[in-house]
Amino acid sequence: MSSSLRQWFARVLVLTQLINGALCWGKEGHYTVCKIAESYFEEETVAAVKKLLPKSADGDLASVCSWPDEIKHHWQWRWTSPLHYVDTPDYRCNYEYCRDCHDTHKNQDRCVTGAIFNYTMQLMSASENSDTIVHYNLTEALMFLSHFIGDIHQPLHVGFLGDEGGNTITVRWYRRKTNLHHVSVCYRMLKEKVIFPDWINYSYDLPMMKVWDNMIIESALKTYYNKSLPLMIEALQANLTNDWSNDVPLWESCQLNQTACPNPYASESINLACKYAYRNATPGTTLGDDYFLSRLPIVEKRLAQGGIRLAATLNRIFSSKPKHAGS
Numbered sequence: 617m618s619s620s621l622r623q624w625f626a627r628v629l630v631l632t633q634l635i636n637g638a639l640c641w642g643k644e645g646h647y648t649v650c651k652i653a654e655s656y657f658e659e660e661t662v663a664a665v666k667k668l669l670p671k672s673a674d675g676d677l678a679s680v681c682s683w684p685d686e687i688k689h690h691w692q693w694r695w696t697s698p699l700h701y702v703d704t705p706d707y708r709c710n711y712e713y714c715r716d717c718h719d720t721h722k723n724q725d726r727c728v729t730g731a732i733f734n735y736t737m738q739l740m741s742a743s744e745n746s747d748t749i750v751h752y753n754l755t756e757a758l759m760f761l762s763h764f765i766g767d768i769h770q771p772l773h774v775g776f777l778g779d780e781g782g783n784t785i786t787v788r789w790y791r792r793k794t795n796l797h798h799v800s801v802c803y804r805m806l807k808e809k810v811i812f813p814d815w816i817n818y819s820y821d822l823p824m825m826k827v828w829d830n831m832i833i834e835s836a837l838k839t840y841y842n843k844s845l846p847l848m849i850e851a852l853q854a855n856l857t858n859d860w861s862n863d864v865p866l867w868e869s870c871q872l873n874q875t876a877c878p879n880p881y882a883s884e885s886i887n888l889a890c891k892y893a894y895r896n897a898t899p900g901t902t903l904g905d906d907y908f909l910s911r912l913p914i915v916e917k918r919l920a921q922g923g924i925r926l927a928a929t930l931n932r933i934f935s936s937k938p939k940h941a942g943s
């Protein structure tokens with residue numbers, strides 16, 4: 617094999633591993649949302665959640681909050697894929713349940729907001745009539761609901777139909793050479809050792825959806841949190857008791873005393889998608905510090921809101937208090 621050919625193979629190998637490595641961060645956002653939620657659970661919620669969690673969770677909801685992403689590619693779970701997002705008409709920057717909540721075959725309610733209503737209803741029916749036979753797998757219902765409340769807070773999960781929520785927009789995510797060793801965090805997790813050559817700038821193509829699912833969080837961990845997710849979660853929790861404390865009751869509340877209210881969350885997300893995700897990110901753009909630094913506060917706030925609202929929803933579901941105290 618000629619040396620240039622060998623070099624080419626080496627490049628392809630490193631790039632492939634790099635991209636796979638980058639994507640292994642998908643769990644971090646969901647873990648964060650669920651971890652924040654746990655600290656806002658009422659006593660009854662703690663007990664109910666503990667009872668429903670699978671053994672593999674070891675008592676920690678956050679550890680199974682990515683489960684719906686892990687299974688969605690298996691054929692028997694393929695029907696769940698449309699439940700992770702909702703597409704809205706291009707450039708309208710708004711969301712309407714009846715218009716938008718369907719899958720590509722126009723089956724109504726098959727989208728992330730419909731799924732949140734669905735799994736809330738399943739958990740409610742069991743919580744209200746504990747003596748009737750339950751036809752649903754409530755362990756799955758809890759894991760789906762916890763995951764989808766996270767998903768709906770990621771702006772591009774309520775993106776445009778035309779680009780599949782940023783999935784078909786390819787951008788370049790820039791990584792300075794000096795940051796290279798940080799990339800290996802993910803590989804250590806995979807127990808892989810990768811040697812990084814210095815002849816390449818680590819800017820590579822990826823769908824914009826992945827920038828918002830993974831890369832902004834990953835870069836934040838490297839830049840501000842010493843690669844430690846617990847440190848980032850701590851920072852968000854500190855903000856919740858300081859800067860954001862006045863907003864928390866508003867984030868928790870549901871109109872008309874509903875148990876779950878995903879529709880306003882979806883409207884917020886498409887708004888943020890238009891204002892921040894799509895802006896200055898046309899296909900082929902290299903997204904660097906400008907983009908990262910201005911979008912990170914949005915991502916952090918959405919993770920915190922997702923956590924607060926997941927806790928509020930589960931507290932309403934599992935609370936034994938009368939649902940309409942006023943009546």
Ligand SMILES: *[C@@H]1O[C@H](CO)[C@@H](O)[C@H](O)[C@H]1NC(C)=O
Pocket residue numbers: 699725726727730731732734735752
């Ligand atoms: C509701 O949940 C059930 C059980 O997982 C599932 O079969 C059904 O497709 C779900 N529907 C929606 C709209 O999420």
Ligand SMILES: *[C@@H]1O[C@H](CO)[C@@H](O)[C@H](O)[C@H]1NC(C)=O
Pocket residue numbers: 670753754755756
């Ligand atoms: C409920 O779902 C979980 C996760 O899919 C599964 O492990 C468990 O066996 C199911 N329980 C029942 C009673 O089917």
Ligand SMILES: *[C@@H]1O[C@H](CO)[C@@H](O)[C@H](O)[C@H]1NC(C)=O
Pocket residue numbers: 815816817
């Ligand atoms: C890497 O980036 C630097 C500065 O952005 C540039 O000067 C250099 O030519 C790039 N190297 C390669 C191999 O693209």
Ligand SMILES: *[C@@H]1O[C@H](CO)[C@@H](O)[C@H](O)[C@H]1NC(C)=O
Pocket residue numbers: 842
């Ligand atoms: C960053 O994390 C490493 C362990 O991963 C630790 O040894 C180091 O002290 C930490 N640095 C700071 C500033 O906390």
Ligand SMILES: *[C@@H]1O[C@H](CO)[C@@H](O)[C@H](O)[C@H]1NC(C)=O
Pocket residue numbers: 872873940941942943
């Ligand atoms: C919502 O609940 C509160 C008390 O929990 C009650 O005072 C109020 O009237 C209710 N609002 C609606 C629209 O049901």
Ligand SMILES: *[C@@H]1O[C@H](CO)[C@@H](O)[C@H](O)[C@H]1NC(C)=O
Pocket residue numbers: 851852855859860913916917
């Ligand atoms: C905390 O809140 C302030 C004010 O909203 C914001 O600027 C900052 O980015 C937040 N920090 C974190 C870690 O979210």
Ligand SMILES: [Zn+2]
Pocket residue numbers: 684685700763767
């Ligand atoms: Zn998802």
